[in-house]
Amino acid sequence: MDILYKNLLAFSWQDMVMIMIGCLLIYLAIGKNMEPSLLLPMGFGTILVNIPFSDALHGPIAALYNAGIANELFPLLLFIGIGAMIDFGPLLTNPKLMFFGAAAQFGIFFTLCMASVFFPTIDAASIAIIGAADGPTSIAVANTLGSKYVGAITVAAYSYMALVPIIQPPVIKLLTTKKERMIRMPYEQKSVSKMTRIMFPIIITIVASAIVPQATALIGFLMFGNLIRECGVLDSLSETAQKVLANLITIFLGISVAFNMTSEQFLKVDTLLILGLGLIAFIVDTAGGVLFAKFINLFSKKKINPMIGAAGISAFPMSGRIVHKMGLEEDPQNFLLMHSIGVNVSGQIASVIAGGIILNLFS
Amino acid sequence: MNLLSNAMLFATASATQDIFFELGNFIHSLKYMGIGMLVIFVVIGIIIFAINLINYLFSER
Numbered sequence: 001m002d003i004l005y006k007n008l009l010a011f012s013w014q015d016m017v018m019i020m021i022g023c024l025l026i027y028l029a030i031g032k033n034m035e036p037s038l039l040l041p042m043g044f045g046t047i048l049v050n051i052p053f054s055d056a057l058h059g060p061i062a063a064l065y066n067a068g069i070a071n072e073l074f075p076l077l078l079f080i081g082i083g084a085m086i087d088f089g090p091l092l093t094n095p096k097l098m099f100f101g102a103a104a105q106f107g108i109f110f111t112l113c114m115a116s117v118f119f120p121t122i123d124a125a126s127i128a129i130i131g132a133a134d135g136p137t138s139i140a141v142a143n144t145l146g147s148k149y150v151g152a153i154t155v156a157a158y159s160y161m162a163l164v165p166i167i168q169p170p171v172i173k174l175l176t177t178k179k180e181r182m183i184r185m186p187y188e189q190k191s192v193s194k195m196t197r198i199m200f201p202i203i204i205t206i207v208a209s210a211i212v213p214q215a216t217a218l219i220g221f222l223m224f225g226n227l228i229r230e231c232g233v234l235d236s237l238s239e240t241a242q243k244v245l246a247n248l249i250t251i252f253l254g255i256s257v258a259f260n261m262t263s264e265q266f267l268k269v270d271t272l273l274i275l276g277l278g279l280i281a282f283i284v285d286t287a288g289g290v291l292f293a294k295f296i297n298l299f300s301k302k303k304i305n306p307m308i309g310a311a312g313i314s315a316f317p318m319s320g321r322i323v324h325k326m327g328l329e330e331d332p333q334n335f336l337l338m339h340s341i342g343v344n345v346s347g348q349i350a351s352v353i354a355g356g357i358i359l360n361l362f363s
Numbered sequence: 364m365n366l367l368s369n370a371m372l373f374a375t376a377s378a379t380q381d382i383f384f385e386l387g388n389f390i391h392s393l394k395y396m397g398i399g400m401l402v403i404f405v406v407i408g409i410i411i412f413a414i415n416l417i418n419y420l421f422s423e424r
Contacts, residue, residue, distance in 0.1 A: 095414040102400075102407040109396035116388040120381065124392070195421035203413045211406050270382050346407075353406050357399050 007211040010052035014263035021266070022046030022258075025155075034162035037247070038047040038135065038254045042155070045258025048049070057262070064256035069150075072143055074253045076221045082136070082248025082348075083225020084238050086316065088200055092343035093190040097308075097339065099292070101346030104312025106288030107131035111281035112358075116122035120271055123147050125362045127274050130157045131281030132351035133164070137218060139257065141355045144363055151260025152271045156278030164315045167279070168322055170311050171286040181330045183305040187338040197230040208353055214363065215356020222352060285313040289343070305336055310345040314351035318345035 026044030029036035049054040066072035108131035115124035126147035131136050138157040142150045157325060160167065172181075201223035209216035228237045260266070289309030297303050307326055311319045323340035 077371055092414060092418065095411045095418070098407045098411050098414075099404070100404045105403055106400065109399040112399075113389045113392040113396055114391040117383045117384060121392075123381070124388075179397045192418075196417050199417045199421060200414065203417060204410060207409055207413055208406060211409070212402070213364055273382060348409070350403060350407060354399065357402050361395055361398065 007053060012052075013261070014267050015052060017267060018050040018261065018263045019047050021048070022261075028159075028162070029194060032162075035158050037250045038158050041251050041254025042158075042261070043140045044258055045255040048255075048260040049258050049262050054143045054204075057137070060168065061256055061259050062180045064252055065259035068249075068252055069139065069143060069256050069259070070301065072140045072217070073254050074249050074256070075140040076217055078246060078253060079218065079221040080225035080228070081243075081249065082316075083222040083227075084203070084229045084241035085246070086226060086345055086348065088197070088226065088345055089192055090338045091345050092192045092196060093188075094339070094342055097141040097342040098346040098350070099296075100289050100309045100312040100343045101348075101350035102312070102341075103292030103309060104285045104289035104347055105350050107281040107283070107285030107313070108351075108354050108358070110288075111277055114280060115275075115277050118277075121272075122362060123149055125358050126150075126153055128281065129153070129276050129355055129358055130160065130274075130278035131285050131313075132355055133157070133161055133282065133319075134348065134351045134355075135161065136253075137314075137351055137355040139253070140218060143356055144359055148265065149259060149260075149270065149274055151266055152274040153278075154257045154260075157274075160278055160282045161315045161318070164282070164313070164318045165322055168286050168310055168319065169179070169284050169326060170305050171283055172290055172323075172326060175287060175290045175294075176306050178330060180297075180306050181326065182334065183303050183340050184331070184334050185305050185336060187335065194230075194232065198227065199228045201227040201235045204349065208356070212353055212356035212360055214359035215353055218256070218352045218355055219349070221250070222348070253331075282313065285298045286310045289313065305334075306340075308343050310337060311340040312347040312350065314344070314347040316344050316348050318342060319347070320361075323360075 015316045022043045028034045029040035049061060058121050064340050108128050112124055112128035112132050115127040122145050126142035126145050129141040130153055132138055135157050138153055143151045205223045210220045225241050228234050228241055267294050288313035293304050293306035293309035307323045311323045320340040324337040327334040327336040
């Protein structure tokens with residue numbers, strides 16, 4: 001009986017709070033369908049690591065963490081799956097859309113400035129990358145920089161990605177007029193040759209890696225996945241990367257990120273601050289894309305619907321769909337989907353490059 | 364009582380975390396913002412050029 005009391009009395013209120021946070025993540029995953037594939041394993045992992053004397057923390061979860069997160073292996077393997085899922089066709093037909101993807105990374109660098117007011121440079125840079133709106137990039141960058149806030153950064157990145165449909169529309173509406181939101185952008189269907197689709201991932205890897213070598217692994221694994229998809233001779237591998245590999249890694253990634261979700265590491269004022277800064281990053285990303293599109297409109301004869309700039313954050317494909325939906329709300333005949341998805345996939349590339357730039361500047 | 368003292372300990376610990384308030388760091392970090400945005404636009408510009416080139420070279424004419 002003594003052992004029973006000893007174990008039960010070992011629960012501190014901090015452990016209980018963390019277990020409640022774990023339950024909340026599970027509720028958000030199941031009840032609200034918010035990034036369930038990641039939030040559910042993460043929530044369950046949080047429960048596992050906050051039980052006093054738990055053998056899970058220093059046993060299997062620590063082993064998974066060291067095997068796949070400490071060396072950035074899991075996020076990179078996940079990138080193969082993501083690359084295999086993405087169709088870069090809309091981008092290849094209108095490459096200029098990539099500039100919107102670049103502009104929408106403004107939130108990362110603005111948040112870097114904001115975060116440096118409160119945190120040491122390395123942690124500020126790691127927090128800023130929440131604005132990449134890309135979980136694997138956030139984990140990889142924060143880990144490479146050796147930030148102790150990887151857990152909070154991952155929670156913020158994935159939570160806000162799931163909250164994109166709530167965060168983006170008010171920002172877009174605030175920065176655009178109804179007239180601007182009604183600008184139609186007819187889509188000119190152009191065919192993209194198979195050779196172009198094959199050359200694209202190879203050239204992107206070489207160009208981006210040559211200029212930002214620290215982004216080689218991130219961009220390389222993303223483009224490798226896309227090459228498997230587009231080459232036409234590895235359909236079964238492509239399917240495996242898109243489904244089995246991506247699902248398996250997501251399970252391991254989610255549960256092993258919980259290694260950083262212990263009460264000692266998570267229950268701090270710092271965590272609340274990180275969540276706040278992450279929200280700022282998403283808002284400024286959105287604003288950056290929209291304002292850049294408005295700026296282009298000052299000089300362009302062919303007007304661009306500024307809403308598509310907001311799709312430049314890399315939360316794929318939610319952001320592209322939101323812009324399309326908002327366009328339809330203003331004008332039922334305004335189909336922005338192909339443009340917004342084009343900007344959205346360029347945001348995916350731009351966010352990885354931004355991650356590489358952050359690593360280049362601070363590692 | 365135990366809970367209260369725990370809470371007070373936590374509050375004290377939280378107040379002495381690594382966070383600080385140094386407004387001057389914002390200005391200092393602006394150069395990273397400038398460099399970062401410049402590099403990202405340059406890289407994207409080169410990628411756009413490369414895509415246009417491969418579109419031109421390998422288009423189905």
